[in-house]
Amino acid sequence: MTPGKRYASSTDVARLAGVSQSAVSRSFTPGASVSAETRRKVMAAADALGFRPSIIPQIMLTNRSGLVAVIVGGLRNAFYGAVLERFATRLRDAGHQVLLVPVESDYSLDTVLEELRSYRVDAIVSGLAVLSQEVADALSAFRIPIVSCNTSVTSDWVASVDSDNRGAGRVAAEWLRRCGGTRFAYLAGPEESPASRDRLDGFRAGLAALGLGEPRVVIGDYSYDGGRAAAARLFAEAPADAIFCANDLVALGAMDAIRKRLGLRIPEDVMVIGYDDIPSAAWDSYDLTTFDQDPEGLVVQALDLVREMSENGPARGRVRVVEARFIPRGSTRNPTP
Amino acid sequence: MTPGKRYASSTDVARLAGVSQSAVSRSFTPGASVSAETRRKVMAAADALGFRPSIIPQIMLTNRSGLVAVIVGGLRNAFYGAVLERFATRLRDAGHQVLLVPVESDYSLDTVLEELRSYRVDAIVSGLAVLSQEVADALSAFRIPIVSCNTSVTSDWVASVDSDNRGAGRVAAEWLRRCGGTRFAYLAGPEESPASRDRLDGFRAGLAALGLGEPRVVIGDYSYDGGRAAAARLFAEAPADAIFCANDLVALGAMDAIRKRLGLRIPEDVMVIGYDDIPSAAWDSYDLTTFDQDPEGLVVQALDLVREMSENGPARGRVRVVEARFIPRGSTRNPTP
DNA sequence: TTGCAGCATGGGAGCGCTCTCTGTTGGATG
DNA sequence: CATCCAACAGAGAGCGCTCCCATGCTGCAA
Numbered sequence: 001m002t003p004g005k006r007y008a009s010s011t012d013v014a015r016l017a018g019v020s021q022s023a024v025s026r027s028f029t030p031g032a033s034v035s036a037e038t039r040r041k042v043m044a045a046a047d048a049l050g051f052r053p054s055i056i057p058q059i060m061l062t063n064r065s066g067l068v069a070v071i072v073g074g075l076r077n078a079f080y081g082a083v084l085e086r087f088a089t090r091l092r093d094a095g096h097q098v099l100l101v102p103v104e105s106d107y108s109l110d111t112v113l114e115e116l117r118s119y120r121v122d123a124i125v126s127g128l129a130v131l132s133q134e135v136a137d138a139l140s141a142f143r144i145p146i147v148s149c150n151t152s153v154t155s156d157w158v159a160s161v162d163s164d165n166r167g168a169g170r171v172a173a174e175w176l177r178r179c180g181g182t183r184f185a186y187l188a189g190p191e192e193s194p195a196s197r198d199r200l201d202g203f204r205a206g207l208a209a210l211g212l213g214e215p216r217v218v219i220g221d222y223s224y225d226g227g228r229a230a231a232a233r234l235f236a237e238a239p240a241d242a243i244f245c246a247n248d249l250v251a252l253g254a255m256d257a258i259r260k261r262l263g264l265r266i267p268e269d270v271m272v273i274g275y276d277d278i279p280s281a282a283w284d285s286y287d288l289t290t291f292d293q294d295p296e297g298l299v300v301q302a303l304d305l306v307r308e309m310s311e312n313g314p315a316r317g318r319v320r321v322v323e324a325r326f327i328p329r330g331s332t333r334n335p336t337p
Numbered sequence: 338m339t340p341g342k343r344y345a346s347s348t349d350v351a352r353l354a355g356v357s358q359s360a361v362s363r364s365f366t367p368g369a370s371v372s373a374e375t376r377r378k379v380m381a382a383a384d385a386l387g388f389r390p391s392i393i394p395q396i397m398l399t400n401r402s403g404l405v406a407v408i409v410g411g412l413r414n415a416f417y418g419a420v421l422e423r424f425a426t427r428l429r430d431a432g433h434q435v436l437l438v439p440v441e442s443d444y445s446l447d448t449v450l451e452e453l454r455s456y457r458v459d460a461i462v463s464g465l466a467v468l469s470q471e472v473a474d475a476l477s478a479f480r481i482p483i484v485s486c487n488t489s490v491t492s493d494w495v496a497s498v499d500s501d502n503r504g505a506g507r508v509a510a511e512w513l514r515r516c517g518g519t520r521f522a523y524l525a526g527p528e529e530s531p532a533s534r535d536r537l538d539g540f541r542a543g544l545a546a547l548g549l550g551e552p553r554v555v556i557g558d559y560s561y562d563g564g565r566a567a568a569a570r571l572f573a574e575a576p577a578d579a580i581f582c583a584n585d586l587v588a589l590g591a592m593d594a595i596r597k598r599l600g601l602r603i604p605e606d607v608m609v610i611g612y613d614d615i616p617s618a619a620w621d622s623y624d625l626t627t628f629d630q631d632p633e634g635l636v637v638q639a640l641d642l643v644r645e646m647s648e649n650g651p652a653r654g655r656v657r658v659v660e661a662r663f664i665p666r667g668s669t670r671n672p673t674p
Numbered sequence: 675t676t677g678c679a680g681c682a683t684g685g686g687a688g689c690g691c692t693c694t695c696t697g698t699t700g701g702a703t704g
Numbered sequence: 705c706a707t708c709c710a711a712c713a714g715a716g717a718g719c720g721c722t723c724c725c726a727t728g729c730t731g732c733a734a
Binding site: 344346347362390391393394398 | 719722723
Binding site for chain 2: 681682683684685686688689690691
């Protein structure tokens with residue numbers, strides 16, 4: 001290895017060890033046919049040169065890079081951070097590397113896709129960005145396994161993992177009713193979010209099953225500020241006393257608006273339920289009743305789908321549903337038995 | 338391209354376009370010498386086959402992968418999420434790919450390093466994990482540029498970017514004093530965190546400059562629960578009325594402990610200052626006085642250091658300090674003029 | 675017509691591995 | 705002593721690019 005060079009090659013090691021380059025390669029291949037003596041010499045030379053086999057030629061040979069792209073939007077939400085961390089950890093444990101791709105919106109994906117292709121990524125996990133049907137189809141044409149969370153698009157190479165949004169919506173409706181709720185409302189996420197829509201569908205279905213009418217709905221944007229504004233708009237029109245929110249951030253914003261701006265008490269005057277169980281939901285100031293999306297389960301299922309598609313090819317529209325665990329806390333009253 | 342193959346090669350394209358493989362390569366190289374006619378034919382064939390040049394052979398040739406590893410620990414803290422997102426976005430804008438490496442602690446880095454080396458990463462940004470001197474030295478031996486945030490290790494290939502922790506500590510001391518604080522305390526992060534220590538140093542220096550004594554210090558762990566517990570321990574011993582916290586999460590935990598468990602008012606009875614300006618700090622329930630660490634500046638400086646080391650080689654112990662902006666809010670009283 | 679840029683083009687090497695194939699041992703066997 | 709085989713070592717191809725070089729072709733001045 002010449003002084004300025006950053007990496008020694010297997011040829012450098014072979015020269016120093018006095019063996020062939022093939023012998024070096026074999027020494028680093030588990031189960032290959034090398035004598036103990038040769039391996040010893042090779043390892044000594046490798047240590048001396050700081051050699052470590054490059055994975056790049058392997059990628060060239062196999063077109064499998066070991067890279068899995070994880071596309072995320074909005075890491076400011078601690079829930080996404082938690083999920084991302086789990087994804088990354090598990091992917092690494094499974095021997096993959098994680099290529100992080102932050103996107104603002106899915107139309108910015110187009111340019112990104114080409115790059116991912118040129119890096120020969122093995123799979124794409126569309127963490128939590130909204131994935132449109134067009135983009136899904138474009139992606140699908142590349143024959144790269146894609147697993148998308150909480151979206152409803154379908155395409156050959158796109159599978160998805162969803163939280164049981166509908167089921168949770170129903171549970172929220174029932175719980176709020178049992179706790180004495182009478183005027184129901186839903187503070188939604190962005191209009192195009194399938195997760196938000198599904199939660200609302202479930203909420204509606206739950207209310208209907210109890211013989212109750214439609215909840216009032218205010219469109220928001222999954223953020224604290226959005227939740228605060230949505231609550232203000234809701235109460236400006238008419239009061240509500242049983243509010244289901246598209247996610248925890250919205251719920252926390254709503255709670256603050258209700259308490260600090262409207263001067264109402266939670267849960268005495270108004271009950272609030274969120275979704276995600278982000279850390280702040282458990283904080284003393286909020287003590288928010290919510291649903292644990294089971295990020296662990298989400299991640300496990302997603303990675304299982306990745307594995308499955310990598311091995312068996314396209315799995316058109318396969319969907320795995322992960323149960324959401326209801327977590328009653330102090331933002332709802334005690335249910336009547 | 339045979340049906341089952343995922344990727345077309347430039348040779349496939351050349352065959353279809355009726356030109357040489359070199360011509361295909363040139364057509365995709367800006368500024369290369371190709372006739373318009375040839376390029377047209379190549380592009381048509383490339384589109385037909387869904388061809389996109391692989392970057393892998395390039396990496397082999399140059400040993401530059403375009404990959405930058407970002408090592409993070411604790412994405413649950415929304416501040417880290419925000420910083421990570423910025424890093425990733427800017428790195429991508431600069432033409433790099435982001436390899437996300439989550440670590441629990443720095444001893445788990447050893448195995449990770451080898452992998453990073455085999456992927457020929459161009460640089461490592463040790464986002465926010467604690468980096469020990471040993472690990473830094475080991476990394477340095479690989480001649481890979483490393484930029485570390487808020488740590489104090491020094492090694493040939495390790496540079497760092499720090500928030501102005503000391504300066505902020507002094508400002509906190511002065512502000513709390515001007516607002517009528519008399520019994521000062523510091524709720525620290527983990528003992529080995531240089532950032533936490535520096536903030537305390539500054540706080541001490543600020544108090545000393547005002548002719549005040551030592552603050553009481555309680556060791557914690559940078560988390561909400563840790564902050565709550567630390568505040569409880571602090572008050573169990575003796576009350577305080579001017580508390581500076583190692584970060585916002587600690588501050589929020591402390592605030593909840595002070596209000597909900599101790600029944601004291603903020604800021605009337607106790608004033609609290611945090612660090613980071615995470616989103617929750619601005620929420621109505623907290624309205625926390627804090628310091629904006631300027632994540633944007635942090636990221637810009639870090640990337641500038643990466644660039645500099647990539648171009649000019651090792652920059653032993655270079656440190657960039659990023660100003661922290663003080664954000665007075667309602668968790669401190671109004672200062673007397 | 676000849677000469678010579680100047681551009682366009684194809685051929686070929688080489689990056690660092692893995693895999694296959696061939697060769698070379700040495701020891702057991704007939 | 706000839707034969708065979710297992711165990712191992714080395715040679716070489718090839719992955720898909722980029723770069724260098726030689727060649728051919730055009731157009732323009734001499």
